[in-house]
Amino acid sequence: MTQTRSETRAHDGDSGEPGSRSLxxxxxxxxxxxxxxxxxxxxxxxTFVTMAYIVILNPLILGGYSADAAATDVAxxxxxAAQVGAVTGLTAGVITLLFxxxxxxxxxxxxxxxxxxxxxVSVIHDVTWPEAMGLVILxxxxxxxxxxxxxxxxxxxxxxxxxxxxxxxxxxxFIAFIGFVDSGFVTAAEGTPxxxxxxxxxxxxxxxxxxxxxxxxxxLVARKVPGGILIGMAVSTVLAIIAQAIWKLExxxxxxxxxxxPALPSTVVSVPDFSLVGNFDLFGSFxxxxxxxxxxxxxxxxxxxxxxxxxxxxxxxxxxxxxxKDGTFPRLRAAFIIEGAGAIAGGATSGSSNTVFVxxxxxxxxxxxxxxxxxxxxxxFLASMFLTPLTGVVPMEVGSAALVVVGAMxxxxxxxxxxxxxxxxxxxxxxxxxxxxxxxxxxxIGIGFISWAVINVAAGRARKVHWLLWLVAAGFVLYFVRGPxxxxxxx
Numbered sequence: 084m085t086q087t088r089s090e091t092r093a094h095d096g097d098s099g100e101p102g103s104r105s106l107x108x109x110x111x112x113x114x115x116x117x118x119x120x121x122x123x124x125x126x127x128x129x130t131f132v133t134m135a136y137i138v139i140l141n142p143l144i145l146g147g148y149s150a151d152a153a154a155t156d157v158a159x160x161x162x163x164a165a166q167v168g169a170v171t172g173l174t175a176g177v178i179t180l181l182f183x184x185x186x187x188x189x190x191x192x193x194x195x196x197x198x199x200x201x202x203x204v205s206v207i208h209d210v211t212w213p214e215a216m217g218l219v220i221l222x223x224x225x226x227x228x229x230x231x232x233x234x235x236x237x238x239x240x241x242x243x244x245x246x247x248x249x250x251x252x253x254x255x256x257f258i259a260f261i262g263f264v265d266s267g268f269v270t271a272a273e274g275t276p277x278x279x280x281x282x283x284x285x286x287x288x289x290x291x292x293x294x295x296x297x298x299x300x301x302x303l304v305a306r307k308v309p310g311g312i313l314i315g316m317a318v319s320t321v322l323a324i325i326a327q328a329i330w331k332l333e334x335x336x337x338x339x340x341x342x343x344x345p346a347l348p349s350t351v352v353s354v355p356d357f358s359l360v361g362n363f364d365l366f367g368s369f370x371x372x373x374x375x376x377x378x379x380x381x382x383x384x385x386x387x388x389x390x391x392x393x394x395x396x397x398x399x400x401x402x403x404x405x406x407x408k409d410g411t412f413p414r415l416r417a418a419f420i421i422e423g424a425g426a427i428a429g430g431a432t433s434g435s436s437n438t439v440f441v442x443x444x445x446x447x448x449x450x451x452x453x454x455x456x457x458x459x460x461x462x463x464f465l466a467s468m469f470l471t472p473l474t475g476v477v478p479m480e481v482g483s484a485a486l487v488v489v490g491a492m493x494x495x496x497x498x499x500x501x502x503x504x505x506x507x508x509x510x511x512x513x514x515x516x517x518x519x520x521x522x523x524x525x526x527x528i529g530i531g532f533i534s535w536a537v538i539n540v541a542a543g544r545a546r547k548v549h550w551l552l553w554l555v556a557a558g559f560v561l562y563f564v565r566g567p568x569x570x571x572x573x574x
Contacts, residue, residue: 123451129446142168144200182418185421202435245510249511251397350472352469444492
């Protein structure tokens with residue numbers, strides 16, 4: 084997917100001459116980064132299409148269409164799915180647009196699946212939904228402070244380059260694994276953690292569509308067809324709609340589509356309901372469950388939010404060719420601050436913490452290199468509030484195929500890891516495999532940090548371990564044993 088600047092300009096019809104550069108080009112540094120406006124637009128669209136599932140999935144995780152079918156809190160309260168869908172699109176749109184303009188990076192932001200699942204599964208058994216969102220806001224405030232003071236940047240710089248490369252590779256495997264699971268290509272089985280399809284074979288129509296989409300996108304990318312990922316997703320979606328029209332799979336039935344049924348919607352426009360905006364209680368949880376227990380919940384949110392986003396940004400920046408030799412990238416501090424603001428905004432709207440999505444790699448794979456692509460993605464998220472029916476047209480199986488292709492692209496960073504040196508190889512290996520196997524970027528980073536510090540010190544290379552790395556490793560130890568600590572505190 085790599086091209087020289089001259090090849091890129093000629094390919095997309097942009098001469099790149101200084102006199103011909105538009106204000107838009109100069110503001111986002113599009114030509115300077117070897118891209119063009121058409122490529123940025125395509126990349127922004129692909130990122131949105133790949134991320135659009137969050138508008139459907141977030142309401143299913145946080146809310147429901149009735150109290151019986153929703154995640155109810157300790158007081159029996161619940162979040163209406165339609166309202167969650169509206170604020171999901173609103174917050175993702177505003178934050179992604181802001182991120183593109185201020186940080187000028189091609190990353191899309193939306194409600195993070197790790198945190199929203201944690202809230203729905205664990206937190207609301209002890210507090211109400213407004214109180215849980217108050218905790219999310221406090222988490223975001225802490226992250227913004229860490230970003231603004233430079234503490235987050237300092238931690239980022241303390242990470243060895245080999246671990247940064249391992250994080251990128253691990254994320255590649257992670258998003259590929261997400262694609263395999265969400266498409267039904269990999270499933271759970273009795274007696275073994277995973278299996279191929281159903282009973283070891285591809286037994287469902289949606290999974291077959293995934294395989295077709297994967298091969299089609301792969302071929303187009305291998306042949307360096309402009310817009311290959313987007314074209315492949317569009318063609319595969321049409322095939323999925325035709326297949327559904329012929330076989331008429333029942334939603335929710337075994338062997339049916341994973342999330343949304345690919346069919347042309349009966350209506351296109353819907354009016355969003357923003358009733359959840361401002362529905363939070365900042366310190367109510369401290370009164371309900373006590374300061375220590377509430378603090379542990381905030382600690383968990385901060386660690387998950389902080390390192391998931393850091394890992395995602397590291398991998399995406401490398402994938403986009405924007406990372407410097409030390410792994411940093413342009414407007415690093417601004418990116419950290421806006422990402423923290425996404426957590427605050429997500430809590431304030433009851434849509435959960437908004438963070439950088441690794442799915443943005445699909446748009447980067449399509450050629451996105453600047454914040455203009457993010458601006459396009461943000462505008463599409465805002466439009467999705469009114470066009471919610473259209474977001475369900477592209478099936479998860481097609482989006483999953485794009486994720487697998489991009490995961491393969493991100494594996495290229497593995498060449499930066501010296502596996503012949505075991506003090507490097509083991510921490511890198513643990514970082515890489517822990518992410519997909521535990522379904523968490525933060526877990527992979529934590530295991531990598533701890534093992535890097537311990538192994539290098541034991542091997543007589545204590546000077547290779549930055550003191551900040553020790554501090555963060557100690558924090559991860561607390562993070563991994565937070566369950567027993569919470570129990571001891573009476574939580």
